Amino acid sequence: MAAKEKYMYLLSLGFLGLVNFLSIFDAAIGKENFYRILNKDENYNFSVGSLAITSQNLTKENLKLENKENIFLTLKVLSDKQYDYDQDLYLAEGNVKAIINGGILRSDILSYEKSTGILFAEGNIRFIKGGQYFRGEEFRFNLLKKEGTIKDSYGILDIENVLDDLTIHSNREITIENNRSINKLKSEEKTTYKDGLEFSLGNIKVPQNKITRSNKSIGAINNWRFKSDLISIKENGWKSNKIIFTNDPFDPHQISFEGIDVIAEEDDEKLIITSSKTNLILERRTKIYLGKRIFGREKSKKNKFQLILDSQDRDGLVLIRKSNSTEINNNIQFEFQPQFLINRAILGKTNSYRSTQSEDNKRINFFDLFGLNMKIYGNYKDWNFESLNDFSTLNTNRILKGIRHSSSIRKYFKMPVMDDSSFNIFTTYRSRAWNGTIGETEIKSAYGGFIEKSRYFKVGELRNNFNLKFGIANYEAEKLSNTEMISLWRSSIFSSLDSEYEMWKPDHNNLSQNNEISFSPVLINPELVFRSNINSAYYKYEDGRDQIFIKFSIGPEIRLGKLERKFLDYTKLSIMPGVKIKAGNSPFKFDNAIDLKTLNISFMQQVYGPLIFDIDSNLNIDKNSKNYGEYYDTKLGLILHKRAYEFGIYYHPNNEAGALYFRLNGFNFDNSVKAIF
DSSP: OHHHHHHHHHHHHHHHHHHHHHHHHHHHHOSSSTTTTSOHHHHOOOOTTEEEEEGGGSOTGGGOOTTOOOOOOEEEEEOSEEEEETTTEEEEEEEEEEEETTEEEEEEEEEEETTTTEEEEEEEEEEEETTEEEEEEEEEEETTTTEEEEEEEEEEEEGGGHHHHHOOOSSHHHHHHHOTTTTGGGSOOOOEEEEEEEEEEESSOOOOBTTTTBOOOOSBOOEEEEEEEEEEEETTEEEEEEEEEEOOOSSSOSEEEEEEEEEEEEETTEEEEEEEEEEEEETTTEEEEEEEEEESOTTSOOOOEEEEEEHHHHSEEEEEEOOOOEEETTTEEEEEEEEEEHHHHHHTBOOOOTTOOSHHHHBOOGGGGEEEEEEEEEEETTEEEEEEEEESOOOTTTTTTSEEEEEEEEEEEEETTTEEEEEEEEEEEEEEEEEGGGEEEEEEEEEEEEEEEEEEEEETTEEEEEEEEEEEEEEEEEBSSSSOEEEEEEEEEEEEEEEEEEEEOOOOOOOOGGGOOSSOSSOOOOEEEEEEEEEEEEEEETTSOEEEEEEEEEEEEEEEOOSOSSSSOOEEEEEEEEEEEEESOOSBSTTOOOOSEEEEEEEEEEEETTEEEEEEEEEEOOTTSTTTTOEEEEEEEEEEEOSSEEEEEEEETTTTEEEEEEEEEEEEOOTTOOSOO
């Protein structure tokens, strides 16, 4: 809800920006000295259909608003008919167009009454400036009391530029230079997938979207559409009985948020927004209750609690509390995440410490019900430090069995031949490792250093990623033949080359209103791509043993269908056979080269509508291996894939792990996007 909090906060600022607009209108018309401060012959041109007011003819004293900074103002009003009643009531009728500092307000009728300070607009009201767009049927605002209403309002908000778009600056140069989106809606930019939010639950990393082939979940959505029957504006905020927002640029919209009894008020120079009830609405039918939300204040009740599932270290379901990061001297940052182990509390025992399975060692005390995740980040000049510490118990008798730790110090530098590279020093304690059909193994401890170089380059149409790493480290890990722990130094050099060649792909088109699709945020084009991977390594161990191997993998990936129809309109299939040639064996289990002949299969298939099945697995096809015919590193997924959102579940059967996730997609709106929905 952090991005929604930011969105609601800036929406409020947007409305306050509109109030600033009205204040400027007030200044131009003259709240205190309506005509007396203006030279009527110079500032008014009563030609047919036009009324022009330009603040360049006003003194700075006349432009001051309640001791606020001087404001550069350009205001021009055009209409079919204009009336001036005893210098008290100004009225414009028919195709009214008011232009102020790049913003345009249109309506059927626009009036201002000096004695009451009421500005009134009615009929097909539209306001546009930069990336912001509002429309409604009736607008009334009292410039003296700083309050008013907007009826039947719809709008489009560009949050990134809302402050620049709706704030009037003190001089023209700042207005033009800072307003990055002033001509945005007139541009030829297309509606495209741009940003998003992601929420996940589980103990595996959620994969990147394989259909869009990108991760746009940056933690915020910039562009939104909104609507409300009535918005009441006050001097220090606004309120509405109900406001609905959607991130979907097209109709019918697929997802929206409904805020009930929304109040925005100024408190200690901050805007506090309260929604007594918030609902997530899917496909305009299904409502998911999100509860009361308070936004905009650091001490407000934010949703800091989350559930995760960790069966291996924490016996199941865990309640975690997110905390704000703490900074020291602007270069050290701490993040703490206290945890309560729900399943362990219900069971009254633990099965997570498998090295000691007696009943006495399964017993728990009060401190076994709590865990802690602590992250430390630091930087000094060109050095970067990162430390991750995960405690599955706070019981001091089990602390060494319940902690997983990793730390690294990294510095980027240039060296001969390799050019830009990184130098890394690392330590780990109780680190998990997976090695093919051997499965999961544990590195009890390790420390050492390495130099790494990565480079992307093209040779004609062939795209390549190269990685080189060499270093030395001490490992205490499981022995190859059993679970005994041994400690040895290992020097190593490793390299990999991933290459991709596009053999066939039709022309790509941007997503637009004319060819919008329901099941993806991007247009999908069929293609045929040829991929290859080469891995090689040499390891030298302290006990005199060494190991060397090289692995070749090569194969096609084909995508068919465009995910436009409801049935079997998307298929992705990748087949990558691999051969590994090796000499020697490692004394450790975690890095011994096994599975000398493999077949990697990746398959995605639309079943019906947004429902897509995803499988990725590796098969040992070496007939001389005792693990011949075994699958490993298998990932199974079931995805509900829509234009505006995505929901999925993934399961890894080899290590009995899984995750749920929900993604909300954001878009860059072009001028074909309609405010009304």
